[in-house]
Amino acid sequence: MPARSIIPEILAKLEPYLELLDQQWESQAEGCRTPTLPQDKGQVNVRAITKAVGLRQSQEQHFFKKPELALAINELARIQGLRGINSRELQDAGDRVHAARMQKVERHNTDLSRSLAEREAVIERQRREIDALRAQLALLEETGMTIRTSGVR
Amino acid sequence: MFACVEKLIAERDWGVILSVRAVEQPGEKYQVKALTKVLLGRPSVGETWYFEGEYLQSPRYGRQLVAQSGYRKMPTGKLICRYLAEHAPGVGLDRATRLWNKWNVNLATIISDENNIPEIARVLAPDRPNLAVRLAAAVVRAWKDSAAESNLVDWLMQRGVEDLKIARRVARILGDSAIQALASNPYILVPLLPSWTKLDEFARRVMQETGAKAPGADVRRLVGAVDAVVKGTLADGDTVLTRERLRSSLAKLLESSEGSDTVDAAIAAGERNGAILPVSGGWRAPGAALLEDNVAAKLRRMLEPSYPSPVGVPPPDQLARLLDRMANPSRPLHEEQKSAALKVMVHAIACLQGGAGVGKTYTLKIVCDLYESFGGRVLLGALAGKAALRLARATDRDAFTLARIIGQLAERERIESALHDPGLDAPTVARSSERLKSLIKIDDRTLVVLDEASMIDLPTLHAILRYMPEGARLLLTGDAAQLPPIGFGLIYHALVSDPQITANLTVIHRQASESGIPTVSAAIRERRMPLFTDYQGVADGVSFVPCESGLIGDVVERIVLQVGGYSNGVLVVSPTKKGPGGVDALNARLHERLRPSCAPAHDIKGFNAQYYTIGDPVMCLRNDYSRGLFNGQIGQVQSIPDSPGERWLEVLFDGESSPRTLQLEDLMDLTLAHAITCHKLQGSQAARVVVPIYESRVLDPSWVYTAITRAERQVILVGDLTVLSLALRRSRTAENRRVGFAWPLGIHGGENLPARCCSGS
Numbered sequence: 001m002p003a004r005s006i007i008p009e010i011l012a013k014l015e016p017y018l019e020l021l022d023q024q025w026e027s028q029a030e031g032c033r034t035p036t037l038p039q040d041k042g043q044v045n046v047r048a049i050t051k052a053v054g055l056r057q058s059q060e061q062h063f064f065k066k067p068e069l070a071l072a073i074n075e076l077a078r079i080q081g082l083r084g085i086n087s088r089e090l091q092d093a094g095d096r097v098h099a100a101r102m103q104k105v106e107r108h109n110t111d112l113s114r115s116l117a118e119r120e121a122v123i124e125r126q127r128r129e130i131d132a133l134r135a136q137l138a139l140l141e142e143t144g145m146t147i148r149t150s151g152v153r
Numbered sequence: 154m155f156a157c158v159e160k161l162i163a164e165r166d167w168g169v170i171l172s173v174r175a176v177e178q179p180g181e182k183y184q185v186k187a188l189t190k191v192l193l194g195r196p197s198v199g200e201t202w203y204f205e206g207e208y209l210q211s212p213r214y215g216r217q218l219v220a221q222s223g224y225r226k227m228p229t230g231k232l233i234c235r236y237l238a239e240h241a242p243g244v245g246l247d248r249a250t251r252l253w254n255k256w257n258v259n260l261a262t263i264i265s266d267e268n269n270i271p272e273i274a275r276v277l278a279p280d281r282p283n284l285a286v287r288l289a290a291a292v293v294r295a296w297k298d299s300a301a302e303s304n305l306v307d308w309l310m311q312r313g314v315e316d317l318k319i320a321r322r323v324a325r326i327l328g329d330s331a332i333q334a335l336a337s338n339p340y341i342l343v344p345l346l347p348s349w350t351k352l353d354e355f356a357r358r359v360m361q362e363t364g365a366k367a368p369g370a371d372v373r374r375l376v377g378a379v380d381a382v383v384k385g386t387l388a389d390g391d392t393v394l395t396r397e398r399l400r401s402s403l404a405k406l407l408e409s410s411e412g413s414d415t416v417d418a419a420i421a422a423g424e425r426n427g428a429i430l431p432v433s434g435g436w437r438a439p440g441a442a443l444l445e446d447n448v449a450a451k452l453r454r455m456l457e458p459s460y461p462s463p464v465g466v467p468p469p470d471q472l473a474r475l476l477d478r479m480a481n482p483s484r485p486l487h488e489e490q491k492s493a494a495l496k497v498m499v500h501a502i503a504c505l506q507g508g509a510g511v512g513k514t515y516t517l518k519i520v521c522d523l524y525e526s527f528g529g530r531v532l533l534g535a536l537a538g539k540a541a542l543r544l545a546r547a548t549d550r551d552a553f554t555l556a557r558i559i560g561q562l563a564e565r566e567r568i569e570s571a572l573h574d575p576g577l578d579a580p581t582v583a584r585s586s587e588r589l590k591s592l593i594k595i596d597d598r599t600l601v602v603l604d605e606a607s608m609i610d611l612p613t614l615h616a617i618l619r620y621m622p623e624g625a626r627l628l629l630t631g632d633a634a635q636l637p638p639i640g641f642g643l644i645y646h647a648l649v650s651d652p653q654i655t656a657n658l659t660v661i662h663r664q665a666s667e668s669g670i671p672t673v674s675a676a677i678r679e680r681r682m683p684l685f686t687d688y689q690g691v692a693d694g695v696s697f698v699p700c701e702s703g704l705i706g707d708v709v710e711r712i713v714l715q716v717g718g719y720s721n722g723v724l725v726v727s728p729t730k731k732g733p734g735g736v737d738a739l740n741a742r743l744h745e746r747l748r749p750s751c752a753p754a755h756d757i758k759g760f761n762a763q764y765y766t767i768g769d770p771v772m773c774l775r776n777d778y779s780r781g782l783f784n785g786q787i788g789q790v791q792s793i794p795d796s797p798g799e800r801w802l803e804v805l806f807d808g809e810s811s812p813r814t815l816q817l818e819d820l821m822d823l824t825l826a827h828a829i830t831c832h833k834l835q836g837s838q839a840a841r842v843v844v845p846i847y848e849s850r851v852l853d854p855s856w857v858y859t860a861i862t863r864a865e866r867q868v869i870l871v872g873d874l875t876v877l878s879l880a881l882r883r884s885r886t887a888e889n890r891r892v893g894f895a896w897p898l899g900i901h902g903g904e905n906l907p908a909r910c911c912s913g914s
Binding site for chain 1: 267268269270271274275282283285286287289290293294297322323325326327328334337338340341342343344345372373376380383384387392422425426438440441443444611612613615616641
């Protein structure tokens with residue numbers, strides 16, 4: 001049996017907390033708002049958040065290792081003008097998302113190129129057919145006859 | 154012989170001059186001069202070509218082969234890269250080499266199939282998908298087009314068919330399956346090969362190669378013979394075959410008797426395979442039937458109330474008032490002309506019919522003025538250059554030959570279709586758009602006027618109608634008493650029997666009758682013997698110089714020398730090619746007697762025993778719409794080469810402002826034109842016409858009438874008055890023509906033909 005993920009459990013506590021902080025932020029007069037997220041010199045204070053949501057200090061590491069948790073905090077940090085959580089894992093995770101997106105775009109481009117090329121093949125065949133029909137029409141208008149293209153019975 | 158191209162000395166639109174090395178005799182080098190039209194493709198350095206032609210020793214260039222045909226030996230192995238680099242636009246050697254590296258010896262197979270375009274595109278330019286697909290298509294096109302032609306030429310030459318034009322046409326129609334199609338039924342070449350005997354020999358050989366047990370009785374041969382009879386029928390101008398004609402012609406081709414089972418089997422096979430379409434009393438030629446039915450459908454559509462009329466033509470009472478205002482006060486319209494003008498303005502398709510001197514052109518001018526005053530456009534066309542010039546002068550408008558109109562409309566269609574390609578580069582778009590501005594156009598506001606319409610054949614009218622959009626109108630002017638068209642079909646003659654769309658002019662006007670030609674031609678038109686004036690050298694009018702048939706050549710020559718040759722606007726119109734008064738003998742005489750003093754002593758040799766010098770009138774024998782040349786077009790030789798070894802002519806054609814250079818290949822479709830058969834002169838005119846009259850089956854009222862009405866000022870008939878009298882009692886040629894065009898009945902249901910078709914003479 002696979003180990004149970006800690007993320008849903010933490011998210012269940014973190015999201016209402018962040019929602020509350022967001023409401024507090026919104027309730028301030030625009031133009032003179034102060035950040036509601038715990039902070040230290042403009043940087044999100046992860047330890048304070050860990051404590052505020054009722055987690056053990058040893059669980060602080062999850063905010064650095066699990067992008068889902070860090071991204072939720074960083075989104076609010078971005079709104080409140082704070083520097084978010086920054087970690088190697090988070091950068092790697094960002095790179096992976098980016099790479100996946102690139103792959104998807106590339107796949108899409110290849111599909112488009114393929115369908116473009118296939119369409120060109122159809123156009124080329126049709127061009128040849130049109131040329132052949134034009135040549136038959138020219139022969140018809142010159143001689144009153146065409147070249148027989150079907151078999152005789 | 155096969156030769157490897159070492160250098161391109163000159164490359165022009167008209168052709169190329171190459172330095173080549175003989176493949177069979179290594180070390181032997183010479184030059185090849187070839188016109189574009191005798192080459193299947195464009196040679197490049199490093200390619201191997203097969204050339205046929207005549208060797209000349211040029212003082213300047215040494216040994217030179219003047220090619221009469223040339224085709225590329227398709228490259229194999231890595232040479233394919235070079236071929237693609239040269240002939241597939243934008244590919245270049247680097248990309249072509251990528252293809253070779255990918256597919257190696259299989260490359261030819263890969264680029265012979267459009268289905269491989271996606272794969273080819275990936276290899277050519279993987280990082281530029283849009284460009285790659287275009288390049289891939291260009292690769293396939295460059296290879297397939299050329300390979301189909303070259304392989305077919307090879308295949309045909311091995312079997313004794315050496316005409317490149319045939320190979321080119323068959324390859325265009327059947328593509329890379331041409332050889333397979335020909336091997337399975339060689340008789341499909343009937344429309345292209347001139348002789349049944351040669352075709353039959355070729356076809357039997359091919360069928361034996363492919364294992365046919367009894368080629369002589371093979372159903373393919375039977376259907377081929379029916380096709381050949383249809384072809385002969387069309388060559389005579391008919392579009393319908395009678396039972397007698399089909400049976401007797403088949404018996405001849407199949408070396409059998411008319412009542413034989415072979416002939417029965419051929420007719421049954423012909424019907425089964427659509428080679429002939431049965432109707433009461435005969436069969437329609439299927440290709441011509443298609444053209445006839447298309448023309449009938451298009452013309453009928455023009456008469457429907459729902460046919461668009463973007464140019465608002467006012468009601469008749471208002472039109473009548475406007476007509477009075479349009480006419481020249483010093484030359485008011487005659488009541489008959491006025492009502493004719495009103496009638497032709499009413500319908501989108503109309504005919505203005507009448508003989509010489511009845512004021513057709515003047516009435517036409519007023520109609521054109523009127524139509525333009527309502528915001529419409531007018532396009533004037535005539536068969537011959539001179540007729541177009543005359544029409545232009547009489548109507549104060551541009552007028553074009555039909556060949557030029559069709560050629561330019563076809564070019565317009567090609568350019569407009571190419572402009573739909575979104576990948577076209579900006580300079581090409583700009584160049585093409587600029588070219589479009591100078592080309593003839595027919596839109597929904599255009600009134601197309603075709604003069605001398607009785608001489609326009611079915612295919613020409615079909616081609617023009619094909620370019621006419623809904624809303625465009627057609628006015629045919631002509632005279633059904635003239636000879637029928639040279640080509641097959643008979644449209645105008647049927648249309649003018651419909652009073653709903655035809656206005657007839659009958660009154661000869663004083664100013665036109667001064668030359669006497671309208672009065673004499675009116676009598677001939679009604680089969681009456683006219684009164685002739687005495688011949689007194691150069692003078693306006695119509696005279697008859699009696700002479701014995703044996704002396705006719707001498708008398709015609711004397712008269713032509715008295716009144717002047719072609720340079721003085723004189724043409725001889727003869728009933729036949731052969732005989733002392735025929736075209737061949739008179740041309741030979743007049744070529745010698747009218748040679749100008751400035752002409753070099755040597756002549757330029759053409760084909761069919763024709764020799765040319767400066768001042769000779771010449772006539773084109775083939776329609777070439779792309780160059781604006783047509784069968785029957787007359788011109789005059791302006792210069793010839795100083796060296797008798799070279800064979801080209803500079804000819805100024807009627808209606809053109811600068812001479813054209815006709816190369817050796819063109820001389821095949823050229824003949825002297827001091828004397829011309831009446832058929833060839835249709836649509837053309839000359840100031841003075843000399844007409845030998847001697848016994849011939851072509852002599853009938855329409856022949857004499859057409860010959861006389863070719864002259865603007867003077868007609869001199871020479872020969873036997875009794876022969877003329879007998880000719881006037883015969884039926885007109887057009888009455889004997891069997892056609893399937895039905896008007897106003899419309900398209901046949903497949904059972905009945907109009908009376909004209911099956912009544913014959």
